Amino acid sequence: MSAPDTGQMAxxxxxxxxxxxxxxxPLLGSGDPEWVTIEEHGWDELPAENLNMSVKAIKPEMIEDEGDGGLRSLVLRLSSLERSTPGEPHDETSFWELVETEIGITYDDGKITFAAEKTGKQNLKEFVELLVDRGYIGSTDLPVESGHKRYVLNTEPEHKEGDDMVNPEQLAPDIHLETHYSDEMKKKLMNRIVDRFVN
Incomplete structure (x- = not known):
């Protein structure tokens, strides 16, 4: 089977x-693409009523056989999969309207403008907090890279090789945000985070 395209779901x-x-x-294009688990549902949690799928085609990718002939796992590549949560905005326009209402950050033609009365750090922190609170990002989505050796989000306040984050903010018990970036870099990361977790 051919190698998967970036963005393909399974x-x-x-x-x-x-x-x-x-x-x-990787968030800033450094390193090789890889499969990342974005949601998990135990058998006792099914049916998952807030998970809406639209599957156009399914391709079996891997079947592993246990010694007794039982099926250990089955991976299916999907050509289309849609996820939605009732009550959440479903498109980019409504998402940014929510951000402007809740935080004061505006978005126009791809350009982010911070709330003027807040620091860049405050803007970034409140923006990511909103994503966490609304369920767009959870600990199972982490880490999120911001560079070859750095994470912008991780389950611990440390980077890829174990170095401590420079200026971390704890958003949840297992979600830590690195805020030590220039304002322009913060905006780039925010756009990329939206592309990954919202759009």
Missing amino acids: IEFNKNGIEIKEFRA
């Missing part, structure tokens, strides 16, 4: 339940 069925995966490039 579902893995295993003994623990279902994992939804996406083939992703």
Whole structure:
């Protein structure tokens, strides 16, 4: 089977339940793309009523056989998969309207403008907090890269090789945000985070 394209989705069925995966490039394009688990549902959690799928085609990718002939896992590549949560905005326009209303950050023709009365750090922190609070980002989505050796989000306040984050903010018990970036870099990261987790 040919190599997956960036952004392709897959579902893995295993003994623990279902994992939804996406083939992703690093946040700033450094390193090789890899499969990242973006959602997990245990067998006791199904049916997942807030998970809406539209599957156009399914391609079996991997079937692994246990010694007794049982199926250990099955990975299916999908040509289309849509996820939505009732009550959340479903398109980019409504998302940015929510951001402007809640935080004061505006978005116009691809350009982010920070709320003037807040620092760049405050803008970034409140923006990511909104994504976490609304369920767009969870600990299972982490880490999120901001460069070859750095994470903008991680489950611990540290970077890829174990170095401490320079100016971390804890958004949840297992979600830590690095805020030590220039304002322009903060805006680039925000756009990329939206492209990955919202659009």
